[in-house]
Amino acid sequence: MSGINPFEMAQRQFDEVADQLALDAGVRAVLRRPLREFHFRIPMRMDDGSLKVFDGFRVQHNDARGPAKGGIRWAANETIDTVRALATWMTWKCAVADIPLGGGKGGVVVDPSTLSETEKERLCRGWVDQMWKNIGPRMDVPAPDVGTTPQMMGWMMDEYSKLKGEYTPGVITGKPLGGGGSLGRTEATGYGVIYSVREAAKHLGIDTRKTTASIHGFGNVAQYASIGFAEMLGGTVVCVACWDNQDKTSYTFSKDDGIDPRFLMSITDQYGTIDKAKAKAAGYRIEDGQAWIGKDVDILLPCAIEGVLTGETAEKISKRVKIVGEGANGPTTPEADAVIKKRGIFLVPDFLCNAGGVTCSYFEGVQNDMNFYWSKDEVLKKLDDKMTVAFHGVLDMATEKKVYMRNAAYMVAIDRVVTAMRLRGWV
Numbered sequence: 439m440s441g442i443n444p445f446e447m448a449q450r451q452f453d454e455v456a457d458q459l460a461l462d463a464g465v466r467a468v469l470r471r472p473l474r475e476f477h478f479r480i481p482m483r484m485d486d487g488s489l490k491v492f493d494g495f496r497v498q499h500n501d502a503r504g505p506a507k508g509g510i511r512w513a514a515n516e517t518i519d520t521v522r523a524l525a526t527w528m529t530w531k532c533a534v535a536d537i538p539l540g541g542g543k544g545g546v547v548v549d550p551s552t553l554s555e556t557e558k559e560r561l562c563r564g565w566v567d568q569m570w571k572n573i574g575p576r577m578d579v580p581a582p583d584v585g586t587t588p589q590m591m592g593w594m595m596d597e598y599s600k601l602k603g604e605y606t607p608g609v610i611t612g613k614p615l616g617g618g619g620s621l622g623r624t625e626a627t628g629y630g631v632i633y634s635v636r637e638a639a640k641h642l643g644i645d646t647r648k649t650t651a652s653i654h655g656f657g658n659v660a661q662y663a664s665i666g667f668a669e670m671l672g673g674t675v676v677c678v679a680c681w682d683n684q685d686k687t688s689y690t691f692s693k694d695d696g697i698d699p700r701f702l703m704s705i706t707d708q709y710g711t712i713d714k715a716k717a718k719a720a721g722y723r724i725e726d727g728q729a730w731i732g733k734d735v736d737i738l739l740p741c742a743i744e745g746v747l748t749g750e751t752a753e754k755i756s757k758r759v760k761i762v763g764e765g766a767n768g769p770t771t772p773e774a775d776a777v778i779k780k781r782g783i784f785l786v787p788d789f790l791c792n793a794g795g796v797t798c799s800y801f802e803g804v805q806n807d808m809n810f811y812w813s814k815d816e817v818l819k820k821l822d823d824k825m826t827v828a829f830h831g832v833l834d835m836a837t838e839k840k841v842y843m844r845n846a847a848y849m850v851a852i853d854r855v856v857t858a859m860r861l862r863g864w865v
């Protein structure tokens with residue numbers, strides 16, 4: 439990610455708000471770094487009989503408000519610092535969404551597309567074998583993220599249940615339907631992005647039916663954000679940009695009169711790579727991977743990975759853009775924030791904008807505990823309510839304190855986490 443250390447970025451964002459809040463030095467020291475970190479190695483027999491060892495991580499940043507919560511990423515370039523940053527953002531995300539959970543994140547240094555299905559299963563079980571004593575429904579609850587899937591969550595839940603000697607669906611969320619998962623979880627992050635964009639547009643007096651959007655990514659979040667933008671808000675998505683696993687580069691797939699997200703999903707593989715030949719045949723223009731940033735649109739939705747909007751690339755943002763909604767975690771560097779702020783673009787910051795996934799994960803855990811499952815409509819209605827309340831809590835803070843939306847989101851989140859730590863006598 440363009441030489442930016444995401445953990446330093448998370449700390450810079452936190453420090454700026456800690457200064458604005460004149461946060462006590464001791465409290466600041468507790469929150470600047472994760473409470474616990476696990477680094478381990480997972481030996482695994484490959485299908486060809488050879489033995490390989492994979493590096494694994496789990497970071498529990500803060501669990502004052504409830505069990506640590508957050509996904510597990512499988513990526514070839516995973517580092518302890520990306521996991522630390524993502525765990526930290528999970529603490530703020532759960533607090534801003536006001537769900538009773540803390541922040542955690544896990545990772546494995548591996549490109550999942552190089553593994554067979556049986557190797558993936560063994561690696562999932564291997565991760566749990568290393569971590570099972572330090573995760574659990576009342577301790578730390580993992581979930582999917584970039585490079586991991588509901589099926590993998592199912593294997594991990596099974597391994598944990600076997601080691602514990604009892605069926606424990608609440609140890610992990612994002613499980614498949616029929617395997618303890620919740621209806622709506624697949625759509626939740628992308629739809630959550632759209633609920634926040636809807637509220638932002640209302641606030642700015644923008645009719646979304648007349649707007650266009652450019653989206654970075656075409657994995658789980660971007661797919662449902664595209665569907666939601668077109669189907670719920672009546673807007674036009676003019677392009678999506680995604681990584682091509684064969685060519686090891688990224689492309690922007692454009693159609694000025696609007697992409698068809700469901701068609702594109704039908705020609706996308708499990709790693710988010712769109713079939714170029716089929717897209718071309720259907721009239722899509724295939725452009726450079728960075729082209730999405732400079733599109734002449736009203737709304738930009740970075741929904742893939744961290745660090746894509748830098749001081750340099752943010753200068754390419756069209757004058758027409760009025761809203762940036764961060765579906766990804768950490769897509770905007772502090773230098774890009776300065777550009778967005780100066781231009782007066784309305785930002786819906788990541789840990790608010792993409793909180794729909796973890797909020798639905800929380801609903802999944804609640805349903806697992808009750809052993810009673812809600813309908814999809816019920817889940818999505820509860821999700822919309824939670825996201826809308828969270829958005830307005832942050833907007834009210836931004837209006838009252840006259841601060842940037844990211845800083846306002848930090849203020850709401852830090853206040854809730856510090857309150858929980860105080861009430862528990864930690865600080």
Ligand code: GLU
Nearest residue numbers: 508509581583795796799
């Ligand atoms: N990985 C998702 C995120 O970054 C979801 C986490 C969860 O459901 O626990 O928010």
